[in-house]
Amino acid sequence: MANDTASQRLHATVTGSVQGVGFRYWVRRQADQLDLMGTATNCDDGSVTVIAEGPTSSLDSLRDVLESGSTPGHVDGVDVRFAAATGKFSDFHEA
Incomplete structure (x- = not known):
């Protein structure tokens, strides 16, 4: 992730008590910001x-908040991988 202006993709698997607590909505708000x-x-x-695409610094910030302990519910772990962006998304949404 050397170039901050290049669009990258973050793929994170978040484990713990993260369903039914507003976690996806919270992630969308973070991503929108x-x-x-x-x-x-x-x-x-x-x-x-969580799959997100954008500049490196923004993806790093999203990773940091996912790992921060200040999320809804309780996060036990965050497995993050980075790759080249695909351009598949036109917004951030909950699925």
Whole structure:
């Protein structure tokens, strides 16, 4: 993630008590403030998948708040991977 102006993709799997507590809505608000595009989706195993695309600094900020301990519910872990952006999203939404 060397170039801050290049669009990148963050793929995070968030585990813990993160469903039914407003977590996806909270993630969307954070992403909107950072001008990120993507989605937050509940998974069958109780985790939430967050996919976001945008500048490196904004993705780093989103990762930091996901790991901050100040989220709705209780986060046990955040597994983050970065890749090239696909341009698939036109906004950030909850799925």
